[in-house]
Amino acid sequence: MTEISKHSSGHGHEGQIHIPANTAWPLVLAFGLTLSFGGILLGIWITVLGLLLCLISIIGWFRDVLPHESAEYVSVEVRPFVSETTRKVVDRIELPLLEHKPGELLPQATLIAGLKGGIFGGVAMAVVVMIYGQLIHGSVWYGVNLLGGAGVADWTNATTAQIAEFHWGWFLIALLIHSTASILMGLIYGAMLPMLPSRPMLLSGIAAPLIWSGLLYAGMGIINPAMNSRISWPWFLVSQLVFGLVAGWVVAHDENFKRIRKMPLAIRVGLEVPGLIQENHQGESH
Secondary structure (H helix, E strand, C coil), rough: CCCCCCCCCCCCCEEEEEEEEECHHHHHHHHHHHHHHHHHHHHHHHHHHHHHHHHHHHHHHHHHHCCCCCCEEECCCCCCCCCCCCCCCCCCCCCCCCCCCHHHHHHHHHHHHHHHHHHHHHHHHHHHHHHHHHHHHCHHHHHHHHHHHHHHHHHHHCHHHHHCCCHHHHHHHHHHHHHHHHHHHHHHHHHHHCCCCCCCHHHHHHHHHHHHHHHHHHHHHHHHHHHHCCCCCCHHHHHHHHHHHHHHHHHHCCHHHHHHCCCHHHHHHHHHHCCEEEEEECCEEE
């Protein structure tokens, strides 16, 4: 190391560098989000608890970074670096310099693609669910009500004929659950797929749907036994594969995604890599 980095708002001393301070708020926020959506099936008070945890964690996380980022100082030993080689000629790999930090480049470009992928994938999955309802139960609303009716108190007493009918309440609940899950999964695709070294469609279209379908299959009997007794798992798996393939295709064919995929892996995962990020005259990357 040839320079010592100091925190702009801290009191670092010579021979020290600053690193971000440890914080548990991201884990609390993730747990709060899980409870918020889990409450759709488990009860309104679980959702209220989840939203309360989300609010507390967001406030705590913001206080860790605003108005000044919390940091810890670590002592280092400065050693001058001297590059030596026995070769007479050194070949250098020429890489194009980026004009932005990785954090400024990736989210705006790929999350929009993920949002579109989640919307199109959700529509495609809904079509499969309606086809299943029409072919198996003679009603396009059966699969919709199966999802929406899971949150209704008297759902366990409903007959197959009642589930096959249209219900405004069940439809709105199903629309909320399906839209939220599809958009969130699309955003995850948009954020994660650019970081994969190769074959993003293999993960998004096949591997990921198989994984979350297996987890739901293993846990649905505990989460919602009534729904588990009526759901058709082969059709459920088909609908998830269709979502993954459509959402992954939309993300993978986005122009911003293609442009980012051509960059080195270190840049795609958001690392600050010397030599790949354009630096200004003050020595700070921009």
